[in-house]
Amino acid sequence: MRNLFAFSMMLLIVLSFTGCSLEDTENFRFVAFPIESVELPESFELNETYEIKVKYLRGSDCAFFEGFDIVNEETTVRNVAAIGSMLSDSDDCKEVLEEVETSFNFIVLYQDTYLFKFYTGEDAEGEPLYLEIEVPVNAY
Numbered sequence: 001m002r003n004l005f006a007f008s009m010m011l012l013i014v015l016s017f018t019g020c021s022l023e024d025t026e027n028f029r030f031v032a033f034p035i036e037s038v039e040l041p042e043s044f045e046l047n048e049t050y051e052i053k054v055k056y057l058r059g060s061d062c063a064f065f066e067g068f069d070i071v072n073e074e075t076t077v078r079n080v081a082a083i084g085s086m087l088s089d090s091d092d093c094k095e096v097l098e099e100v101e102t103s104f105n106f107i108v109l110y111q112d113t114y115l116f117k118f119y120t121g122e123d124a125e126g127e128p129l130y131l132e133i134e135v136p137v138n139a140y
Contacts (some may be wrong), residue, residue, distance in 0.1 A: 027089045030066070033057060033082040034121040035131060036099055044108040044137045053103045054118070056082040062093035068104050076112045079130070081119040111137050 039053040058065070063086045071079040082102070087093065108114070114137065117130040 027087060028085045029088050031063060031084050031086045032069075032119055033059070033063070033065070033084050035080070035082055035118040036120075038116070038118055038131065038133060040116065040133055040135055042135070044114065044135055046108055046111055046137055046140070049105050049107050051103050052106050053101060054080075054082060055099050055101045058084070058096060058098045058100050060086065060093045061096050062087040065100065065102060070104070073117070076110050076114045077117065078114065079117045079119070108137060111139060113137060 033056040036055045036057055038055075041050060044050065054068075056065075063084045066083050066085050069079075069081045069083050073079050114135045116133045116135065118133070120129045120131050123129055
């Protein structure tokens with residue numbers, strides 16, 4: 001009798017989980033927004049934190065800012081892209097050319113000059129384009 005009860009409970013649990021169906025398809029995709037302009041100081045101080053202001057172009061009312069993808073290409077080279085999510089199952093998205101300002105904090109950890117490469121879009125061949133800005137670090 002005890003085994004029958006345990007078997008019944010296991011069967012009930014298994015059936016309750018099979019009744020839940022999660023969609024395998026995502027209703028969004030990630031996109032990189034073209035960066036239009038950046039506010040950086042003329043120089044950095046070592047071990048200081050700086051707010052870096054970025055203006056990017058939001059191209060659709062179905063696109064939403066998610067954050068920044070900052071990749072360390074080398075010790076003091078940073079590739080920066082503004083990342084958003086775009087609804088992929090919506091047919092009523094409208095094109096908007098809205099310039100949006102946001103920011104991120106950056107901590108200066110090295111004494112060498114920093115090179116920032118901000119993603120600005122793609123050329124005719126689909127190759128990425130960057131706005132490159134060098135910021136020296138003041139020595140003590």
